[in-house]
Amino acid sequence: MNRANEICFAAEVTLGKLAKWLRILGFDTLYEPDVTSIGFVDARKKNRILLTRTERIRDRNTSQKLLFIKSNNPFEQLREVISALGIVPKETQPFSRCIRCNTRIRQLDKDSVQGMVPDYIWGTHDTFQTCSICRRIYWSGSHTKRSHDIIQGLFDS
Numbered sequence: 714m715n716r717a718n719e720i721c722f723a724a725e726v727t728l729g730k731l732a733k734w735l736r737i738l739g740f741d742t743l744y745e746p747d748v749t750s751i752g753f754v755d756a757r758k759k760n761r762i763l764l765t766r767t768e769r770i771r772d773r774n775t776s777q778k779l780l781f782i783k784s785n786n787p788f789e790q791l792r793e794v795i796s797a798l799g800i801v802p803k804e805t806q807p808f809s810r811c812i813r814c815n816t817r818i819r820q821l822d823k824d825s826v827q828g829m830v831p832d833y834i835w836g837t838h839d840t841f842q843t844c845s846i847c848r849r850i851y852w853s854g855s856h857t858k859r860s861h862d863i864i865q866g867l868f869d870s
């Protein structure tokens with residue numbers, strides 16, 4: 714069973730980098746810069762785990778699954794989430810989700826991408842994906858080696 718399909722999050726405004734990394738790992742992560750109490754209600758409806766660094770929210774919360782994040786460092790925050798939920802590498806689906814808007818990306822024909830990415834990118838890559846909402850196009854090199862290294866490092870202890 715792959716829990717990446719069922720674990721989902723809502724991140725508050727101060728946790729933008731953490732939200733981006735959770736999306737890179739394939740987790741459905743709601744992040745709106747103006748998440749308010751209304752956003753939290755939505756999060757509760759979808760049974761999302763609320764990620765917060767605000768003690769007032771943690772202390773007022775009674776019904777929602779909530780994870781209080783302690784660190785200021787996005788990488789350490791990500792480790793907090795992984796450790797709190799006991800996430801293991803095979804439960805992640807790296808690079809399966811649009812980093813910008815959280816949508817699942819889908820495979821594209823190479824031919825249909827010509828002219829939509831720089832020629833040298835088109836000529837040197839065979840697999841492309843796109844986000845059907847924001848139309849961003851991804852290819853293997855659009856995720857840097859550094860991202861892969863960081864993901865690797867997450868699970869080394």
Ligand SMILES: [Zn+2]
Nearest residue numbers: 811814844847
């Ligand atoms: Zn998108």
